[in-house]
Amino acid sequence: MEFFDDHKRLYRTAFLLFIILTLFVAIIPAMTNQHNNAPLPDASSLSAAARSGKALFISNGCVACHTQQVRNVDMDKVWGGRPGIAADYADNHRTDFWRNTATLMGTERTGPDLTDVGNRQPSLDWHLTHLFNPRIVAPASIMPAYPWLFQARDTASISDVIVKVPEEYIPAGTVIVATQDALDLVAYLQELKQVKLPDGVGVPAFLYGSIATTTTAASGTPDGATLYTSNCQSCHQQNGEGLKGAFPSLKGSKVVLDPDPIQLVDVIMNGFDARVSEGYGIMPAVGTNSHLSAEEVTAIMNHERSSWGNNAPAVTTAQVRKYLEEINAKAANK
């Protein structure tokens, strides 16, 4: 055919076809998205510290393993309260003259999603220890350690942030101090929070809901051990002993074994900060953040009350419901 033997016409046609398709599947949708989306009213820009933390996040390639997208499928519910929408990413702009925009959505979830990590794990202590060496708080983790974000010093000055690290991880007679980089990176992680949609805006639904379930097939009740692993283990550890000086032990804990454990319900739902003076971190409101139901809270409590040598009588869901009402009433009175 004549056409196929004319290199100019052949290559121009192929080029044109590709350009037209590129316009329609890449450039036009990208520009439309860019122009039609603005940050949500409740969204706040990253702080200066968090911005430099984000730069560290980019340069260390964290996106290789951590996504930042809650998909609109039921299995992603564990990573956020609602599916991500275009507006969530609207505040991402070009980093600087040399570097492109970084929405950091990611394509691999070798590690957990970080969309809402600021709500899920707000503790500075936990993050610093975890960054120094993830194996301290999560023995099975395969995340790299980032010791170059920290300094080992003989003594720490008052302004230094000391990282709680077990003795076997540090040279004898030294303390581990977080550098500004480490603090910035944690600031970034702490600011990664899903923004509430404005009132009146329909929340997109999670699809494929029938598949996911945390209940055990046999009984139909939530599995306490699984819920504990998902929600509590990163601090209190699998053996319930926590980490000395950082996260309190649940083994033999008065709060856990209390025959009338209203305080335990309160701690799970609303967090705990009464032991900060002893050096322990602030516990976030795990139950509220993860939307735990009364059944799930009961399962976690019973797991804690009956594991690691703990031997307290089981609580019932009705009991927990009653406690929850009392706690809510008290909060309302305040």
Added chain:
Amino acid sequence: MRVLPVLLTVMPVPLLAATKGRAFFAIDAVEGWLFILLLLVIMILTTAIALKVRTGIIHTKSKRSDTAFEPTRFNEYISALNSKSIDTYLNLKKKQQRPTSGDLKGIGLLMIASLSSLPVASQQIDSSPSSLLQETGILITLVLLLIPVLAGLLLMAVKVAALVRRRNREQYLQQAAAFAHYLTTPDNPLIEEALQKRKRALAYQLHNKELAGDAPADDEKGLVGNINLHAGLSVVAQKQRAGRRPPVDPALSNLVMWYIGCAAFWLVVGTTVGEYVGIKFVSPDVDHVSWLSFGRLRPVHTNAVFWGWASLGMLGLGYYVVPRVSNVPLASLQQGWWALRLINTAVLLGSVSLMAGINNGGGEYREYIWPIQLLFGIGLLLTLSNFIRTIASRTTREIYISNWYIVAALMFALVISIVAYIPLWQDGLGETIIQGYYMHQGVGMWFMLFTLGIVYYFLPQQLNKPIYSYSLGILAFWAQILFYTLIGTHHFVFSAIPWWLQTVAIVGSVGMIIPVAAGTTNFFMTFRGGWHKLNNSYILPFFLVGVIFYFTGSLQGTAEAFRTTNLIWHFTDFTVAHSHLTMYGIVSFLLWAAIYAVVPRLSGKEAPQITVGAHFWLALIGLLFYTIPLMYGSTLRGIMWMQGKPFIDSVIMMAPYWLWRAIGGSLMWLSHLFFAYNLYKMMLGDDTADSRGAAVQRLNQSYSEIESTL
């Protein structure tokens, strides 16, 4: 008994259809027990019928009790004799002694032993299951009752079969005796004549010189090549050596070899990094150096093998193919050298800057910042203009299909790089949409298209026949552009990017079946009639593996794009396995094939076949060890996520599969060392295998020495 398996395969079909949508078998369901019952009844029926047939045979055989020999079957018997038994008989005959019938009977037995037994007549069986019984309990009882009945019947069948065999043996002996008796009947010259004739026929042999004649072999026109004169026992099968070809311009040769050499360098560097990154999944605390941390090394690996290994390898082969199929010299060698320098500089600077923590923004394959990627882009631009000018001055009328693919790949790679790096449409989700487009076009429009262009030249060349269908190649070309361009955003299914764009990407992924099927068909049909060459070539196996993975790897991509499969596989290492099946299984294998084909032509030297074999097998086995466990583990991981299992449990579950990945990766890495060694032997090694050339060279040398002293 032979009908049983047939029945077993036929019967469950309607039952399956009846229970569609439910579990095929449930222990508390009537259907399940009914099925077992039916199965047992059928087995019993079959056994019973088989018994009936067998006993019927015995019956007819014993009825035909007269075992007299039928002379009409004489020739049939004779043809079963070998010359030794004929000799024995004739000797006996010659003695003209009163032969004892026993001797001859023995021979008869010998003869009969080679006759085959009667075939068992097959029977049609039909049975209709009764559906009177609906009570599970009764059905269970019936099943339990039928089991011993069936066992008894089976036992009986075995016994009867033995009886039949004994009966048959007796029958043969009787027939043999009858034949022997017939042979011993005196005054029958016909028998002897027939036997003599048979003996002569058996003795006839060709003397193997009917066609060749007696003259010693001589290759006057020099047509015979690839003769192995020192045929000893070789460690590996000897494959065909590279044919001698018209010489290539040494300057172009040099350029192509530098491209391929640099590509091999980046392959070794890039996969050393990849191997190390794979080890970090098993042993995360192997080092605590910021420059070697996982997040920084991962893009170093991917970019080095993309822009260093595969791109330079393709371009080097392109510099050979484009002028060759245009039948003109390359437009500008100088520009070729500049492109090589620029691309090498880009990969070197890019790798160092990524390790130093300078990253463009985390989007895969565009981690190099723009000043570095710009060097790469200029290299491509120079190459594109070089190739187009070469093609413009071609002396052939048509543009060979390879040049369609190669030039298109260069044009499209430039377009996607520009689209990916221009900041005008990169705010917010715009960045993600462009990222999806860029990362997949990089694979499909640059690597895949260029590699296909190379295959369209080298595969027919290695098979020594034209490509099966030019039009299929053209169809695949346009279909690839049409569908592949659409599929980028299938990496962000269920994300916040527009739903319609995700759907378009999925539809495009399905459309990819057309170019992939067309391409694969074309390559396999080109192979047709040349499969025997596979045996004798160390290059074609690389092509075959590449083409097979082209089909399976590409269609796997289609399968991964659907929304339901995204639930299981998205975000897991399944994607990693897939990208290795394609970038390694397709692109790398095809590039190796072309490199092993072209470098001996340029240098006149070949790699040792044993190390080429080692390269091939280590790469292939390594790839399978790498990908299969990873795909299996990732599927389990996706299911765990769907079941809402704790995330850390899915990390723990993956540990053995990550170990397998590291093992497979090690084999792959080892194969690259073999490849580097082979390339060294092909480019710089001394080809001691061919001493004839060296002898002539020596002669020339001494001749010129004499000349110079005169």
